[in-house]
Amino acid sequence: MQTRARLDGEEWVVDGQKVWTSNAHLSDWVFVLARTEPGSQRHHGLSFLLVPLDQEGVEVRPIEQLTGGSEFNEVFLTGARTGADLVVGEPGRGWAVAMGLLGFERGVSTLGQTVGFGRELDGVVARARANGSIDDPVVRDRLARLKVELSAIRSFALRALALVEGGQDSAAGGGAGSIFKLAWAGWHRRLGEVAMDVAGAEGLVTRGYGGPDGGYDLDEHQRLFLFSRADTIYGGSDEVQRNILAERVLELPREPKGP
Structure with a gap:
């Protein structure tokens, strides 16, 4: 898990990459599994965040498929932000x-x-x-x-x-x-x-x-x-x-x- 997020006041700041994101080019929101506890390892210290895609710091790159379409995408997050309350479950327990x-x-x-x-x-x-x-x-x-x-x-x-x-x-x-x-x-x-x-x-x-x-x-x-x-x-x-x-x-x- 390379994607990380840190709390900055009332928002999470997310940096990382999400690959094979279905229909990201058509979506308004994406879920991101990010490491929110520095120093944690494996499946510990991860949080399941909901992140809006229509913002600076988010880039969606379609991946061309054999069919010629691009249902899958890469999503690059560079200082992307989302509300501190937009976490599913408890922070640090996103793996479950x-x-x-x-x-x-x-x-x-x-x-x-x-x-x-x-x-x-x-x-x-x-x-x-x-x-x-x-x-x-x-x-x-x-x-x-x-x-x-x-x-x-x-x-x-x-x-x-x-x-x-x-x-x-x-x-x-x-x-x-x-x-x-x-x-x-x-x-x-x-x-x-x-x-x-x-x-x-x-x-x-x-x-x-x-x-x-x-x-x-x-x-x-x-x-x-x-x-x-x-x-x-x-x-x-x-x-x-x-x-x-x-x-x-x-x-x-x-x-x-x-x-």
Whole structure:
């Protein structure tokens, strides 16, 4: 944790950098996990701050993606300010807030996302029917598997939501969030791969270059394939999720650190 914040009267003064900030170029606010206790180490002494982006000392730099868009951004904070009361939880205990947020992001909050997944799957099936690839038994089997798996993922999310509503933090402490992240991220990535197989030769070419944003002119399934390559990385990579389950749920020895 390199980003730091110090109290100056009634405001926090923040200096540092935040990378992979989704939609920062469209946002008015950003949350920042900053070290607020000098000399603290690791996850201690961090605070979860809410910082307005429309101010001097904040620079947002878009990161161009494979799709040609720039959903992700780098945010540079140089003397940026926010109110002393704009801290979530207690100062110095922001790590717990951040972990709770990540657990929710990986688990229950993606319930709505499964609706979009269903629409994308329907679009791939419709294309398979239109170009005749649905008649290939291998393609048909892969599409059927995706449909069954999506139903299981949706049921898992509903169960997790019910547990949270019942007072059990299944999204974080029990490892359910990590299991769910592995499930839906892998599923979406496989959907993108099947979409390309269904598209066939059409999936290998674009309609041109230099659209409104200067990027590739991709169709919906090309964009799905390229974007879904990131699903197993953002929100915590698959490797991170497996380490969480191994160490915190199965209580296996920690992975040895490199030299």
